[in-house]
Amino acid sequence: MDEIIFRSSQRLENVEMQVQLVSSKMKDLINAYLQQSRALIYQVWNSTKIEHMRLNMRELLNYLLAAAHDFKEKAVDVADPKRLYMFLKAFVGGRWSKREISLVCIGFLFGGLVGLTIGLSVRRKESTIRYMEAVQLNQYLGIESVAVVEDAIAPHECGDYDVLIDVKAASVQIIDAEICKGYGKTLRKILRRIFKQSSSDLPVILGRDCTGVITDLGEKIKRLEIGDEVWATVPFWSQGTLSQTVLLSENRVAKKPKNVGFEGACSIPYAGSIALSILNQAKLDVSNAEKKKIFIQGGCTPVGCLLIQILKHWKAEVVTSCCERAVPVAKALGAADIITLDTLEEFRSKIFLEHEYENNEHSNDQVDLIMLIKELELRGQQYDVIILTRNDRFNWKHLTRFCKKEKSIFSSLPPDLLSDSCGIIGRNLLSLYIKTKMIMQTILGAPLDDYDECHLCYETLNDLTHGVENGYLQNVVDKVFQPKNIEMALNHIQSSKSIGSSVITFR
Template identity: 30%
Template sequence: MASTDELLFHISEKIDELQVQLSSSAAAARLSLQAGLTELRQTGGRLASGEVWQQAAQRWRLATAAAADRWTSLREFVSEFDVREFIETTRLLVLTEASTVHLCLLGAGFGAGLLVGYLVGRGRRVRTVRQPALMRAVICGTYEGLDGVLAVEDQPRPELVSPTEVLVRVKAATVDRVDLRIASGYGRALRRQVNRYNPHVDSELPVVLGRDLAGVVDQVGSEVTQWQVGDPVWAAVPFWRPGTLAEFVVLEEKELCRKPDAVTFERAAALPYSGTVAWNALVTQGGIGPDTAQDKRVLVHAAASGVGLVATQLLKAWGGHVTTTVSARLVPLARMLGADDVIEYDTADLEKELSLRDKFDLVLNTAGPSLHASCLRHCAETGLVVSTVEAAMPSDRFGFVLGTLYALWIRFTRLAGQVLFLPESWGTVTFSADTLAQLAALVDARELQAVVEHTFDWQDADAAFHYLARGDAVGKPVVSFRHLAPPQPVTEDGS
């Protein structure tokens, strides 16, 4: 019987021979196919005659024959390999050259592996997975407009991630007109990119709807100093953030403001988002504020909208002259809110009525692009036209290439904002607690009031969306979460 070294040398020699044969076969086949493809490109005009296909078939036959030869060689090698001889040689190798120490180490390693595997498997069997706490929420599951709006009971409840975050138990929230657009896909590209950096969002859909809320603090982070559990608060979030139509919402400490004491949660919920948009349109963009509104002539289109109601009251509280356009049935409401001049757009000739009046220092368009040309005609030469309707977002129609560049721009802008300590903002409106505090002071002073025509239970939120979509709603519909039972604590075994 051959020695161990001779056997191993023989096996190594055969394996090397087989590798050389297979390599040469693969190289030959690859070169043959490459040559065939090159010739196909050069002789495309001969495709109809069939000559090219004949040449390709010939090369394929050659490559197949070469591979068959190599396979035959492999089979011959395997047939010559004596398994019994190999086993016997291996046995002699173990008996004569493997020491007791080697065998002990092998046995110890095998036993340790079995023990570790057993412990890991046993740990996985007894460890239970903690089920996430759930909450009620109003979401859009698809971007199909009103058909995609759902009231669900199994939305994952958000948890505090940052030490500066606050968990708010929502008592009431509202449906804004921008929510109707979000349910149809508005801002989906921006939302998808920004939410990649939001630890509270796992996927693009579903999207929690709602833009403002009133509620109480339920839990605070370890570094929160301004709020305590039970404090009444209100807040507003932009369209690219997760919404507020849910039992619980997580916000940063600095985004919250104390709710005005003079109003209920339902009425308070109708003001933060619309109030912030109106404040931005008048003060930031229009240049008309508490100290500059005296004797300014301002036209507020669609004064019964959420923004129009707040803007009319702000201007009157600051001493401005307000002309509003409303439907005939809402004239008493406009008068009650302090409008100096009211135009019924559904019974009178709007253009004619406006032409009879002096031009305005500021025209606030809360209706939409259809009135933009009219707004320009009736604005003074030194005046301004400000629209509170969100402009269409080109990014919603970006393809792969532009979408990739847009994602890079979002990332760069976020990093630059973090380096410069700038607030994250992706629109013309900045939502801040400072603005909410000034609105709250006006509410407590009885100079600003919330107008709520209808309040819906959270289960009937789809009716609130249809009500707002009709186009004749007064203000914004409120969705109440006040009468829900407190959630049951979740045990470690998920029960």
């Protein structure tokens, strides 16, 4: 044991000596390097080139000082009133008196001041940043990520075909809740860049329609005037309307019906445009809808309320489903028959037994579908068209047996977008495809009506205005919220108990 300790101590001493030797050598190397560096710097500083450069810099500085001194003396001489007077007197050859020369000088001075004043008044004003209140989304994390901000940048300059609107009210739509979860984020980023709205998809201002008053418009717009009361719609990828001021293309704006207020009117533009688009897809119009039997699932959604009224005006027979609270509204709107979903709670346990759903493992969506099918079976009717306006996540095939012909089921809800799951490569390829397609459409003169744009235009809004002013379209507003209650509004519009539209007012 003692021998082991002795050998270990010897090894430690050897290591210690080697460390001291290495440190001593490192110290010597560093000192040598510092000495060489000092010698090199001294050699460079005292070289002929550096000395020549210092002399040149000194001469340049002396020259600049002398030039400044000469300029100062000449400026004083030139500015001397006596010298100026003598110069002018010699220039005019003694033909002008001292008084006349004084008047000329005063005239030059006065003219210069007037010109300076005019120039300052007509110079281009610097753009000022204005702020506004807006309902904004900064992350795609659901309804909880929505915030009301006071410092959103407000638009205030109109292009030739732009309209600036002071927003009075805007509605909340089901698609706004989907946007909070990331709906359309890829297309939003691509299209906002193409249409020069922004280089990013965030932040997003929610709201797909609004009512308000025009405060400014482009020089080439003839259809509208400042002070007009208007309503407007925008597609899912564009900045929204839940803000105090919006800047929109003229194509999105039309005059509001005169016989309805701002809050009531804003329940119609977006939902009505969707309703007319669905009817167009179903190839239904005033000429062929008479006596056809139409089933509307969710008749008291914003879209459902308008579909019932339009089809009633076209003399179609409308059957709809809604909650018990909404039955009086559905009847007043013109539904011929109503499936009251709340009463189906009485059949819930019975349906579970018949379909072996005792464990209640299936979602409410599937249960609602089963209950709806049960009621449709009890009625034993077939429909020319079935339109889904609420919760179309279930399989449509279950409803095809209630259609008179194939491909007669349509949905007004936002379709799933494959682009939302694209990676970086997929987004770049999609962006290239969209840009190429739009260039070709522009060259060929084809309308740029893709991506939820075709029906969101002033022509559709004019049709809705005609319907409201002629009395066959009524606004249905369930609740009016303040901007600070946006989460409550978004949750309410998704509830099966809601009736018609939920509105945010900015007045």
